[in-house]
Amino acid sequence: xxxxxxxxxxxxxxxxxxxxxxxxxxxxxxxxxxxxxxxxxxxxxxxxxxxxxxxxxxxxxxxxxxxxxxxxxxxxxxxxxxxxxxxxxxxxxxxxxxxxxxxxxxxxxxxxxxxxxxxxxxxxxxxxxxxxxxxxxxxxxxxxxxxxxxxxxxxxxxxxxxxxxxxxxxxxxxxxxxxxxxxxxxxxxxxxxxxxxxxxxxxxxxxxxxxxxxxxxxxxxxxxxxxxxxxxxxxxxxxxxxxxxxxxxxxxxxxxxxxxxxxxxxxxxxxxxxxxxxxxxxxxxxxxxxxxxxx
Amino acid sequence: xxxxxxxxxxxxxxxxxxxxxxxxxxxxxxxxxxxxxxxxxxxxxxxxxxxxxxxxxxxxxxxxxxxxxxxxxxxxxxxxxxxxxxxxxxxxxxxxxxxxxxxxxxxxxxxxxxxxxxxxxxxxxxxxxxxxxxxxxxxxxxxxxxxxxxxxxxxxxxxxxxxxxxxxxxxxxxxxxxxxxxxxxxxxxxxxxxxxxxxxxxxxxxxxxxxxxxxxxxxxxxxxxxxxxxxxxxxxxxxxxxxxxxxxxxxxxxxxxxxxxxxxxxxxxxxxxxxxxxxxxxxxxxxxxxxxxxxxxxxxxxxxxxxxxxxxxxxxxxxxxxxxxxxxxxxxxxxxxxxxxxxxxxxxxxxxxxxxxxxxxxxxxxxxxxxxxxxxxxxxxx
Amino acid sequence: xxxxxxxxxxxxxxxxxxxxxxxxxxxxxxxxxxxxxxxxxxxxxxxxxxxxxxxxxxxxxxxxxxxxxxxxxxxxxxxxxxxxxxxxxxxxxxxxxxxxxxxxxxxxxxxxxxxxxxxxxxxxxxxxxxxxxxxxxxxxxxxxxxxxxxxxxxxxxxxxxxxxxxxxxxxxxxxxxxxxxxxxxxxxxxxxxxxxxxxxxxxxxxxxxxxxxxxxxxxxxxxxxxxxxxxxxxxxxxxxxxxxxxxxxxxxxxxxxxxxxxxxxxxxxx
Numbered sequence: 001x002x003x004x005x006x007x008x009x010x011x012x013x014x015x016x017x018x019x020x021x022x023x024x025x026x027x028x029x030x031x032x033x034x035x036x037x038x039x040x041x042x043x044x045x046x047x048x049x050x051x052x053x054x055x056x057x058x059x060x061x062x063x064x065x066x067x068x069x070x071x072x073x074x075x076x077x078x079x080x081x082x083x084x085x086x087x088x089x090x091x092x093x094x095x096x097x098x099x100x101x102x103x104x105x106x107x108x109x110x111x112x113x114x115x116x117x118x119x120x121x122x123x124x125x126x127x128x129x130x131x132x133x134x135x136x137x138x139x140x141x142x143x144x145x146x147x148x149x150x151x152x153x154x155x156x157x158x159x160x161x162x163x164x165x166x167x168x169x170x171x172x173x174x175x176x177x178x179x180x181x182x183x184x185x186x187x188x189x190x191x192x193x194x195x196x197x198x199x200x201x202x203x204x205x206x207x208x209x210x211x212x213x214x215x216x217x218x219x220x221x222x223x224x225x226x227x228x229x230x231x232x233x234x235x236x237x238x239x240x241x242x243x244x245x246x247x248x249x250x251x252x253x254x255x256x257x258x259x260x261x262x263x264x265x266x267x268x269x270x271x272x273x274x275x276x277x278x279x280x281x282x283x284x285x286x287x288x289x290x291x292x293x294x295x
Numbered sequence: 296x297x298x299x300x301x302x303x304x305x306x307x308x309x310x311x312x313x314x315x316x317x318x319x320x321x322x323x324x325x326x327x328x329x330x331x332x333x334x335x336x337x338x339x340x341x342x343x344x345x346x347x348x349x350x351x352x353x354x355x356x357x358x359x360x361x362x363x364x365x366x367x368x369x370x371x372x373x374x375x376x377x378x379x380x381x382x383x384x385x386x387x388x389x390x391x392x393x394x395x396x397x398x399x400x401x402x403x404x405x406x407x408x409x410x411x412x413x414x415x416x417x418x419x420x421x422x423x424x425x426x427x428x429x430x431x432x433x434x435x436x437x438x439x440x441x442x443x444x445x446x447x448x449x450x451x452x453x454x455x456x457x458x459x460x461x462x463x464x465x466x467x468x469x470x471x472x473x474x475x476x477x478x479x480x481x482x483x484x485x486x487x488x489x490x491x492x493x494x495x496x497x498x499x500x501x502x503x504x505x506x507x508x509x510x511x512x513x514x515x516x517x518x519x520x521x522x523x524x525x526x527x528x529x530x531x532x533x534x535x536x537x538x539x540x541x542x543x544x545x546x547x548x549x550x551x552x553x554x555x556x557x558x559x560x561x562x563x564x565x566x567x568x569x570x571x572x573x574x575x576x577x578x579x580x581x582x583x584x585x586x587x588x589x590x591x592x593x594x595x596x597x598x599x600x601x602x603x604x605x606x607x608x609x610x611x612x613x614x615x616x617x618x619x620x621x622x623x624x625x626x627x628x629x630x631x632x633x634x635x636x637x638x639x640x641x642x643x644x645x646x647x648x649x650x651x652x653x654x655x656x657x658x659x660x661x662x663x664x665x666x667x668x669x670x671x672x673x674x675x676x677x
Numbered sequence: 678x679x680x681x682x683x684x685x686x687x688x689x690x691x692x693x694x695x696x697x698x699x700x701x702x703x704x705x706x707x708x709x710x711x712x713x714x715x716x717x718x719x720x721x722x723x724x725x726x727x728x729x730x731x732x733x734x735x736x737x738x739x740x741x742x743x744x745x746x747x748x749x750x751x752x753x754x755x756x757x758x759x760x761x762x763x764x765x766x767x768x769x770x771x772x773x774x775x776x777x778x779x780x781x782x783x784x785x786x787x788x789x790x791x792x793x794x795x796x797x798x799x800x801x802x803x804x805x806x807x808x809x810x811x812x813x814x815x816x817x818x819x820x821x822x823x824x825x826x827x828x829x830x831x832x833x834x835x836x837x838x839x840x841x842x843x844x845x846x847x848x849x850x851x852x853x854x855x856x857x858x859x860x861x862x863x864x865x866x867x868x869x870x871x872x873x874x875x876x877x878x879x880x881x882x883x884x885x886x887x888x889x890x891x892x893x894x895x896x897x898x899x900x901x902x903x904x905x906x907x908x909x910x911x912x913x914x915x916x917x918x919x920x921x922x923x924x925x926x927x928x929x930x931x932x933x934x935x936x937x938x939x940x941x942x943x944x945x946x947x
Contacts, residue, residue: 025780028765042802043798046798151498235908255455256456263797270790277789509910
């Protein structure tokens with residue numbers, strides 16, 4: 001009798017639990033979709049609006065040499081930024097995980113560039129890299145010639161933008177890789193040491209393969225984020241200095257008062273991010289150890 | 296009282312004025328109109344917005360009941376905005392007309408009807424570093440020689456925005472060219488001159504705007520550039536003017552002198568809830584007393600020249616000298632297309648080393664870009 | 678080989694320490710340097726005539742005070758909304774595999790959206806509804822809540838997964854409704870993660886620049902305000918403002934420390 005009651009109770013509760021779960025999934029998702037996806041779809045529609053349905057907005061973009069520069073930079077800068085982030089992040093993760101270097105101070109210092117608001121870092125970076133900024137000031141003091149770190153005519157500007165963008169985000173990569181490093185069983189290191197492997201060999205044959213899933217996961221997340229670069233370029237160089245698709249779109253909207261063309265440019269950016277993002281996610285499936293657990 | 300659409304009617308005793316000022320300036324402006332408020336028993340609410348947002352609001356409210364009684368718009372927007380604004384011929388008395396130049400009023404007139412009144416007018420002059428450049432260039436030849444002798448010390452506002460046009464138009468005008476005819480002889484001549492200057496311009500000219508070039512001037516990276524009166528105000532507050540930087544007239548070209556008019560005009564939107572009150576506010580603003588007070592309390596240089604011998608006179612000497620040579624960009628519906636064309640041509644000439652003729656030709660993307668506008672009258676008496 | 682590796686490690690750590698300290702020093706120095714001296718060339722590494730006037734102006738200027746209040750309000754409101762909705766989503770994801778996949782897909786999909794593709798049309802929509810550029814920043818708060826939900830959900834997902842199903846089942850059998858179980862048991866057991874999620878969402882909103890720039894054109898929050906101060910050539914006030922903006926974030930990092938690690942890797946995004 002009691003068992004039947006329990007079973008009946010279970011079924012009833014199960015049903016109401018299902019209802020609650022549905023609400024718990026639907027409400028947040030609808031909220032996100034309404035606030036973010038619907039406007040983007042609206043933007044997509046508007047990008048095809050040029051006195052009626054047409055592709056004219058896109059054609060105008062393709063005729064603009066700055067659009068192509070923005071497109072190229074939008075691939076070059078994130079690529080460079082991710083390389084720097086990962087090189088530095090991996091080096092830091094390895095260094096800080098070794099027991100000797102465990103220090104709260106160093107860890108906090110390593111995380112600090114991420115904790116500080118991005119706009120603050122960019123403000124400071126601007127004052128450092130200006131033609132008469134701190135870096136050139138230091139260089140001049142040594143008697144050497146100052147460099148055009150942010151000059152729109154110089155390829156050095158792309159390098160500067162990459163470094164500043166990477167620096168802000170390196171702590172996150174470091175943390176992700178540290179989390180990955182900690183899942184490597186210490187027995188493997190013991191075994192490698194007993195086999196006579198040196199530091200580099202251990203890294204190549206033990207650490208790196210075991211770290212691959214974390215690296216790939218972090219690569220995808222950071223790569224997608226890097227593609228959406230906006231404020232770094234806006235603050236350091238302005239929309240014309242090192243154009244990327246987001247600042248190009250912003251400039252079309254704000255300076256040129258052309259919202260439809262701006263939407264077209266932003267849609268191309270969205271398309272690029274989607275293609276690279278989905279491509280990356282599919283490639284990651286082959287690397288991940290746990291199914292679907294990329295977070 | 297039924298309210299149409301989702302716009303709420305403002306209270307009967309409130310006038311909504313949308314100005315392109317900073318929120319702080321809005322607070323000072325509000326205290327400045329207290330006289331009007333007590334005279335007419337109204338509350339004037341000053342809304343600080345950007346020009347583009349104000350224009351967008353006028354567009355959106357054009358067909359229906361609006362919430363803005365008085366809107367400030369940039370000179371470059373007047374061509375489009377006149378369709379949303381009420382004619383103001385009746386509001387402006389002859390004494391009020393005398394406050395501003397014919398040029399300024401012409402820019403506000405479309406199809407022989409007046410749609411706007413000048414609110415905050417300004418024009419450009421040359422800002423120069425008096426320590427490094429004791430004798431500022433007075434002609435095109437001087438300017439070219441300066442650029443050649445000091446590469447990177449002359450800057451233009453070359454970003455992809457309207458400011459680039461304000462820097463270049465004076466060269467076009469003083470070469471006898473016309474903003475409506477980019478392919479005219481004078482325009483080509485001016486662009487040729489700029490092409491010669493291009494290699495010696497400061498590198499960052501491609502991204503410079505009003506404030507960034509001004510900061511470069513403050514830091515000494517740039518010794519000469521062109522800017523609006525607030526540039527001198529900025530340099531003065533930083534302690535860099537008049538001891539280091541001063542203003543001078545824009546170098547004269549083959550056809551004389553010219554400078555670009557800019558600034559804000561006021562309009563009463565068609566959809567304004569209290570058009571009569573708004574008109575009275577305009578009448579209140581257009582008196583010599585109020586204009587002088589405006590300049591003084593809000594630090595705007597423009598309608599009333601500074602007293603001779605004062606520090607302001609020294610700071611703004613270049614602007615006072617350029618007063619007779621102010622020219623407005625055309626107030627036509629298709630101005631945005633014309634402006635786009637010029638921006639492309641200017642950037643091609645300055646930064647891609649293009650020949651002026653081919654730059655102009657390729658700046659026209661399709662037939663829709665052709666903008667028919669009347670030639671603007673040269674010179675004016677202010 | 679080992680000594681060069683040691684040297685490399687040392688150089689890296691030195692680089693990190695200098696890289697963290699130098700920006701703080703330069704900003705602090707700049708915030709205390711009078712403008713005239715700030716424009717000197719070559720730059721002064723130590724201010725010759727230090728002044729507190731920039732900090733005073735930061736507090737005295739109306740626009741800055743209202744920007745601080747607006748940033749606080751927007752961050753607080755969006756953090757609460759995002760954490761609430763994120764908790765709901767995370768719990769469903771933790772208890773059901775379909776929900777989990779749906780949740781991860783939505784969250785990942787949302788992260789693909791570039792800010793500029795959303796912000797421009799969103800601004801137009803907000804203007805139609807009447808909350809564009811509002812003095813209270815309510816439009817921005819709602820947007821920030823939407824972009825922070827992934828962070829909150831991913832942070833809380835791990836916490837809810839860690840709550841044993843048996844505890845919930847025991848409460849079921851005792852007669853509690855699923856909602857009651859969620860509110861009284863799950864939320865209580867995950868309270869440290871909830872605090873972490875609130876803090877992360879707060880900081881995400883406090884730091885956010887792109888949407889704030891496009892949605893609050895004149896009634897600004899702190900990041901766009903700092904941007905305008907910087908590009909308007911007000912070096913001293915900009916530096917003072919930048920320093921002040923760092924304070925919440927630094928406090929949080931120093932206070933939370935190691936527990937931040939997992940959360941940061943889970944939810945951080947541009």
